[in-house]
Amino acid sequence: MPIRLAVALAIFMGLLAAVPAATTITIIQRGLALDRASVSLATGDRLNFTNDDDVIHNIHVFGPGSEENLDLGLQKPGKLLTYKFDKAGAYRVRCNIHPSVKMSVTVK
């Protein structure tokens, strides 16, 4: 029994190692700007957006198609917003309140 359990555990760990873990990158929003102008991700990766300013922000994700978009809503100071990029393609991220707060995201 212990041997079978050890084998099963080894197989499970091997599978875990074989499947690349999704990555989460934190984008810092400070001074009415994002700290990156662009980022490349793999499908399933996530972006965390901080709000280090003292005013309300918004995160709106456009893409990957021209008609697809998701407004993550208003973001009060200190609040963290997260978005998982499930489809490959080109995205744009921007704040609807502050037009210059924007970045591009490429998902492969």
Add this chain to the structure above:
Amino acid sequence: MLLDLLRRTMRVGGLLASADRLRPGSFNLSGWSLQGLLLVVLLAASATTGPAFAVPSFAIQTGQPCAACHIGAFGPQLTPYGRDFKLHGYVASDGRDHGLPLALTTQSSFTHTLQPQPGGAAPGFRPNDNFAFDQLSLYYAGQIAPKLGAFIELNYDGVAQQAALNNVDIRYASEGELFGQDLLWGITANNNPTVQDPWNSTPAWGFPYNRSALAPTPTASVLVDGGLGQRVAGVGVYTLWNDLLYLESDVYRGLNAPTLRALGQVPGDGDQTAAFVPYGRVALIKEWGSKGHHAEIGAYALSANVVPGGDQTLGFGVRKTDVALDATYQFISDPSKVTSNRLSAHATYIHETAIMASGALALTGALQDHWLDTMRFDVSYSFAATVTPSAQYFRTTGTADANYWTTPNGSPNSDGMILEIAYVPWGKPDSPFQNMNVRLAVQYVNYFSFDGSYADASRNNHFYFSLWTAVKF
């Protein structure tokens, strides 16, 4: 229709007993007791309405405090974000429905000049020490449709006792790419050259942001320095490429006398033109230090055939061409806090050439060619978006001609300084009164020379105490 709306609004607010009182000269609003009552009424009204900031409807639409868009937490001096909001067509929004973007501001003041003005500072006012209800302004300021927004200001001038359509800037903005870089482009329809400009180094929104209507002002001014404001209508196209290069081109057309009267202007009071007026603008922009430093250097120009107001040239036309340079610098101590300390400096230099119609020379005895230069430089430092001291040096010099200028010795030269300190208690993220904002300011204007005279210049020096309130309906 807008003027009717203003009249109706003022009647509802108890400001006017009849529409006749809006006719120039038919109603003298000189008693301070009445003006004080009007102020109380407006303040009381503001306490019962929605949240308010500098142009309050903009603030409500974006969910941002005044200080996000304005140095000193009160308009019109713009922060980098304020410029961005304007360039993008006044449409940036928090996504919520806030109703029509209507707002109201009032300005009240006390003016003391060093020497009394014989005959009174204005019709219905005393020679000195006058309280005034300077302005009541109604605004449509905000989004009209996606990518389309407007700033439309309707005024009642309490000194001139005149309602008028004031500044208008309606714009459509969109974005794209050019040479792999961001391109913002837009169309503006406006009625005052430079009112559409996002920098406070051009005349329409330049320092001082309010001034006494009951103190003497120098006679000579260049055309682009307000000479065509509300007297023309025009359209223009602008672009901002790579947050580096700003280009704009407009063409204006002078409004005829009946139209000017219908909009509340007095045709003969200022320069009139029936011609097309081209206007151009270029600016280079640079930001550095994690958005802590912002600099702009630019130029603008216009040219117009005008008939100067006040019968200055006996109705003969003058070709005026203005070419100007300007610069802006802003330092933001902490870009992540809208209440951080901010330094702001502006400079502009305008050179005007004026060529009189040849037929006027014999009749007026004036020279055919005149030049007039205006230079201004101001600097302000805003402490916590609450207390903002400012200083400006201004100078106008030009061709002396007793048959052209209406000054005592024929010289258009004036120069002086303006010192101001403004206090704005609210308009910050943690302000306790989110439904209104106020600006209290003391301004001292000191002339070194005035209309060509050094000896009598100081008699025009004056203190101007002002209270500016803002509220959204």
